[in-house]
Amino acid sequence: MKHTFTMISAGLFAALMAGPAMAAEKLTYYCSAQEDWCQLMANGFQDASGIDVNMTRKSSGETFAQIKAEASNPKGDVWWGGTGDPHLQAAEEGLTEPYVSPMREELQDWSISQATSAGDKTIGIYSGALGYGYNSELLAKNNLPVPACWKDLLKPEYKGHVQMANPNSSGTAYTTLATIVQLFGEEEGFEFMKGLHKNINQYTKSGSAPIKAAARGESIIGIVFMHDAVAQAVAGFPIKVVAPCEGTGYEIGSMSIIKGARNMENAKKFYDWALSKEAQALALQVNAFQVPSNKMAPTSDKAPDLASIKLIDYDFGKYGSSDERKRLLKKWDEEVSTLPQ
Template sequence: MKLVTPLGVGTAIWLSASLADASAQDLNVLCGVDEAWCQSMEAAFEEKTGFEVSTKRKSTGEILDQIRAESEDPRTDVWWGGTGDTHLQAVAEDLLEPYRSYNEDDVLPWAQNFYLMSGGMSAGVYAGALGFSYNSEILSEHGVSAPSCWKDLTDPQYRGLIRMANPNSSGTAYTTLATLVQLLGEDEAFNYLTALSRNISEFTTSGAAPVKAAARGETGIGISFIHDAVTQKATGVPLVIVAPCEGTGYEIGAVSIVRGARNMEAARQFVDFSLSPAGQATGAASGQNQIPSNAKAALPPAAPDISLIRMVDYDFATFGSPDQRRRLLERFNGEVLQNAEPVTMN
């Protein structure tokens, strides 16, 4: 039998405390943007601060579900990226921590409004308009005309040629759902989505997946944010990007600190960096084309000019409400998803 000496006990306690302090320096981030940007941001923040960062990429709805599940024992410090209305749902559920970055003074008015709307618990990092893109070669092969409006996408000629994300997991798709409700009225929007579902080959988990599939020629049309389509088009694929003629919605991508975060100081520094020109430049550096919120940040050269796009007056407060989200998703699941019969592209 081995005896544990007082010295041994002391050493064990010291070692345990040292390991705990070391792990406290790790920052856990759930990331809702493209994987390339997640990694670029992680590397840039680590280089600037010396903190160790563990980043995991998930779709926006999945992030919200995880933060809810961890609310009694948070394992995540920062939620970075993803549609702002979903961050606002987390605000309403008391899942986020208030913080005002010193860089908040430099952000554009739409981001300032978002910060105020969140009660100081979430900050706007970037903006982007919703639309769809089609692969001109695929549409030509199938002998179908090019769409220019939301209403065009329900035409039977596109049967099996469209992909859209699932709004239960994807912030992009939830923005699509909320946009259509604001454009058409709720009942007409669900009639439209029911008709659209007859042409959809797959409801994807990720919001960017449909346009990536269109870029690869796996589908003809992908509904997504326009900046994601611009990123794909820059690789030389035959994508045509469409801002729908009826008008469209937009997102404000956000960053938030999780209530009860274990690494609060590192989390605050991450928010500061994400709102700084240097932090926002990591988007363009990783091939992304969102519009940065900091007025001093450089606009990515290929970023779409949203001033030329007909936009709805997107109601973030209403569609950021947990009750509204829950009700719309339940209706989508019951009326659209449950009755959808996805058909593959021939």
């Protein structure tokens, strides 16, 4: 009996000792891009590396809040995608880790500028211009004029026909708020947001949801990044894309390694892989029409041409800062979201 117990104990000890060595390598990956692109990136890295990927998809504002809440006990390893402003804020608040990838020499200047401004705690992975899209069939059916400018969206005939995300949860919507303030000045910009509020039918959680609602015929106009509107048009929906006449802001979609990541080496491996032309080319498989940061990665001919769009000199340093973002969101909460519609 004693001999049997000894054999079982020895076998159990051997199994426990072998466990860590035999366990598959892991990566916990937070993604703030479109769901199918997030999944494709997870599967692509898993196939390329043999590392098991656990992916969670949330909007950039929600992901930032989660990383902040988990700061004392980080559960994620790497955060990929979503607008750059919350990535910059996470860097400023010490929630992400500096890393200089050997892939940097292949990247666009704007990608490196994003990294430099954050002490190498984030980097640009794609870029895209802000705008809106509308359902042309519903617009005609409701005898509404074709919008071409930001201020067109304030017209009373659009009441109940415009949708945008909530800037507290959505990086797209925060970029919208920061863009309007930079375009018109803060006082006039907030008057614009108040006027727009009267025409909003819903503030969604996700930045791309408004144009999907327009594509489904549940709304007419959706304020989104233009590439998201292009994706709906390419999918066959009657969506027309607008680059607002006054000019518009843009995003530098970003990637960051989470400070205290449990799988730090795997996070760095993902980071390097995600900056490669092969990884960035995967975007074309899911109709993601952003401009990639790797200069050798292909860009779809359907992607909005940033050179032909009137882009503002978006101040990423200021509007990506923690204090400015908190201040603008507080002001929007108090002065805009509480107004009757």
